[in-house]
Every structure is written in C-alpha cells, then in structure tokens.
Amino acid sequence: MNERKVVVLGGAGAMARPALGILARRSDVAEVVIADRDHGALQEAVAALADVGPARAAVVDALDPVALRELLGDADLLVNTAGPFFRLGVPVLEAAIDTATDYVDICDDWEPTLDMLQRDGRARSAGVTAVVGIGASPGSSNMLAALAARELDSVEDLHTGWPVDVPFVGDDPEEDAVSHPSAAAVHWMQQLSGTIRLLAGGELVDQTPLRAVALNYPGAGRGTAYTVGHPEPITLARTCSVAGASACVMVVTAGTAAYLMTLQDDIDGGKLSLEGAAAIIATPTARRYTRALVRSARLAGPGALPPFFALATGLRGGVAHTVGARMVASPLGMAKATGVPLALAAGQILDGAVHLPGVHPPDAVLDPGRFFDELAPHCDPPRAAGADVVVVDHAAPVPS
Numbered sequence: 001m002n003e004r005k006v007v008v009l010g011g012a013g014a015m016a017r018p019a020l021g022i023l024a025r026r027s028d029v030a031e032v033v034i035a036d037r038d039h040g041a042l043q044e045a046v047a048a049l050a051d052v053g054p055a056r057a058a059v060v061d062a063l064d065p066v067a068l069r070e071l072l073g074d075a076d077l078l079v080n081t082a083g084p085f086f087r088l089g090v091p092v093l094e095a096a097i098d099t100a101t102d103y104v105d106i107c108d109d110w111e112p113t114l115d116m117l118q119r120d121g122r123a124r125s126a127g128v129t130a131v132v133g134i135g136a137s138p139g140s141s142n143m144l145a146a147l148a149a150r151e152l153d154s155v156e157d158l159h160t161g162w163p164v165d166v167p168f169v170g171d172d173p174e175e176d177a178v179s180h181p182s183a184a185a186v187h188w189m190q191q192l193s194g195t196i197r198l199l200a201g202g203e204l205v206d207q208t209p210l211r212a213v214a215l216n217y218p219g220a221g222r223g224t225a226y227t228v229g230h231p232e233p234i235t236l237a238r239t240c241s242v243a244g245a246s247a248c249v250m251v252v253t254a255g256t257a258a259y260l261m262t263l264q265d266d267i268d269g270g271k272l273s274l275e276g277a278a279a280i281i282a283t284p285t286a287r288r289y290t291r292a293l294v295r296s297a298r299l300a301g302p303g304a305l306p307p308f309f310a311l312a313t314g315l316r317g318g319v320a321h322t323v324g325a326r327m328v329a330s331p332l333g334m335a336k337a338t339g340v341p342l343a344l345a346a347g348q349i350l351d352g353a354v355h356l357p358g359v360h361p362p363d364a365v366l367d368p369g370r371f372f373d374e375l376a377p378h379c380d381p382p383r384a385a386g387a388d389v390v391v392v393d394h395a396a397p398v399p400s
Contacts, residue, residue, distance in 0.1 A: 223303025
C-alpha cells in the first residue's frame with residue numbers, strides 16, 4: 001500500500017516541476033503535497049499532475065515556522081526547492097528535523113551549506129536523513145567527483161566545472177541564465193562577488209572569486225576556468241579526503257569572464273547591487289563592454305576543457321595519476337538538469353537505499369553508479385544507462 005507523503009516546498013517553481021512528475025509517478029508515494037505561497041501557480045502545478053499521480057496544493061510561506069511545521073506534521077519527506085537558500089535553507093531544514101521528516105534540497109550556496117552541515121547532530125538525534133545540494137551543480141557534479149576520486153588511492157586536488165557560455169548537450173537557450181536574468185542570476189552575482197570559500201593547501205580559505213585555474217584534462221589538454229562560490233569544495237574536502245586544492249570553476253570564454261569581472265568590480269565597489277548586476281548580464285553598457293574587451297585580451301580561455309566535469313589528481317598504485325569524469329548527456333535545460341537529480345535522490349531516500357540519519361552532501365550517501373543509471377532515461381535524448389551519460393578518462397602515468 002502507498003503510505004508515503006512527500007511535501008515539495010517551492011513546488012510551484014520551475015526547478016520543482018520536473019521533480020513533481022517523477023515523484024507523483026512513484027508507486028511508493030501516496031500523495032505529493034505541492035507547497036508554495038503563490039496560489040495561482042499552485043493550481044497550475046496541481047493541474048499539470050492531474051493525469052500523473054495524486055497531488056494537492058498547500059498555500060504556505062516558508063518563512064512561517066508554525067505553518068511549515070504544521071504542514072510537515074505527518075509528512076515522510078520534505079523536498080525543498082524554495083530559495084534563496086542563504087535565507088531559507090537553515091530554517092526549513094530545522095523544521096524538518098523538529099518534525100522528524102527526512103529532507104532533500106538543491107542548495108547551491110556555500111554559506112548555508114556550512115550552517116546546515118552543523119545541524120548533523122540534531123538530525124541524527126531525530127533520526128532524520130537529510131541530503132543537501134543535489135541538483136546539477138552541486139549534485140551531478142558531486143557524483144562526477146565521486147567517480148573520479150574513487151579511481152585513486154589518495155586525492156591531491158579535486159575540481160568540478162560547469163559551463164556558462166560554451167556548448168553543452170544539456171543547454172536550452174530559453175533557460176539560459178545569461179540571456180534571461182532571474183533570481184538564479186542574483187544568486188550567481190552573489191557568488192561572483194565578495195569572497196568565496198574553497199580548499200587550498202588542504203585548508204579551507206576565503207578568496208575573491210573569478211580567479212583563473214589552469215587545468216589539464218586527460219585526453220583533451222589544457223584550459224583555464226574561473227572560480228565561483230559553490231558548496232562542492234567544502235563538501236568534497238570531507239568526503240574525498242582532498243589533501244591539496246579544490247574549487248568549483250566555470251568553463252567560460254575569456255570574453256564572458258572579463259565581463260563578469262567588470263560586474264564583480266562594480267558590485268564590490270558599491271556601484272551595482274546584486275539585483276542591478278543580474279538585470280544587465282545580457283545587456284552591457286558601452287562603457288562596461290569596452291572595459292571587458294580590454295581585459296579579455298589578458299585572459300586565458302577554456303581550451304579543450306569539457307563543459308561539465310570533475311577532475312581529480314593524486315596517487316594510484318604509488319604513481320601520480322589524473323582522472324576525469326565528464327557528462328556527455330543531460331536532461332535538457334536548467335530546470336530539468338536540477339529537478340531530475342533532486343527527484344532521484346528523493347527516490348533513494350523513499351526506497352530506503354539512503355537511510356543514514358544526519359546531514360550529508362550527496363556524494364556521502366548516494367551511489368554514483370545508480371544515480372547516473374537512473375538519470376540516463378531522463379536525458380535528452382534518453383540514454384540506456386549511466387555509461388551513456390558519463391565518460392571516465394585517465395591520464396597515462398609517466399614512465400619512470
């Protein structure tokens with residue numbers, strides 16, 4: 001008998017929609033509760049599932065702690081897509097812990113990720129399994145990193161990369177954050193300004209973002225990518241025992257990197273707000289365009305780096321070795337590339353494959369082989385298995 005109740009918070013939003021369909025089709029889910037504060041959008045979301053599976057709407061403000069706990073009173077799993085996570089991540093997770101509700105989200109902010117990981121003890125005491133940051137990046141990127149790292153006996157450096165304006169099989173021009181500024185673009189501007197946290201010399205340090213990182217990908221060659229604030233360096237340092245450096249980088253052309261640096265300068269200098277910068281991503285002023293054009297001449301480009309990858313260096317059999325894992329297929333568009341992995345992680349919690357009380361990054365509890373096998377049929381076009389989604393590349397050891 002279906003007995004599991006799943007609440008999807010922020011369920012009327014774009015990132016939640018792909019997850020809703022997958023969850024509503026599950027035989028072990030009795031009801032999907034789509035929770036949001038937008039009544040009109042909620043009705044549309046419920047109507048879209050009319051022929052799919054049992055779903056109902058619940059109007060709730062994620063910032064209302066009482067209403068949220070009432071909603072979760074008899075829920076088995078909370079799927080959280082409500083952002084911004086720097087504001088909502090911790091209080092929503094705490095509501096799940098207080099109501100003994102398992103939890104999964106798409107948090108891509110490093111600051112609340114740290115705060116949520118600090119709730120690990122409370123979650124364990126409550127018997128709550130919580131997986132934070134399981135979308136595209138973080139999420140699929142963590143699974144790539146796990147595949148690469150497990151090919152090594154010890155990991156020295158571990159980087160994850162995702163594409164901005166370079167071609168990728170999962171691109172959807174209609175959902176391109178560069179062309180269509182949104183709340184996601186505001187988050188992006190936040191993670192490209194101020195300081196970010198990453199791993200250097202085996203220690204977590206704060207640095208300015210958009211620093212150039214030169215990488216040598218096996219079988220492809222050298223290229224340069226640019227740092228951005230994300231949870232992966234923080235969580236992978238723990239799960240993969242990285243001894244040296246770890247950063248999340250953007251695979252981006254020199255021209256776009258230069259323009260982002262121009263926006264970064266103006267945000268940090270107080271000339272632009274995060275919202276103001278997000279609004280002009282696709283429409284640079286003549287002055288900013290000129291500044292970026294001059295700067296781009298001094299910047300290196302991505303070369304032959306894959307668009308979406310993890311790259312690990314370390315030792316294998318006592319010999320220096322490099323392993324890359326790259327995606328060659330993906331669900332089409334930002335919403336599906338984020339929402340589908342979220343639903344797959346939720347499924348592993350629902351069926352008991354992931355049942356470890358505490359707060360975990362995805363690579364700590366999810367099996368990457370199963371993850372990519374289950375992602376395969378959701379790719380565009382559909383693939384048969386994980387081997388058709390991810391390619392693992394090795395650099396041949398240098399003969400002694």
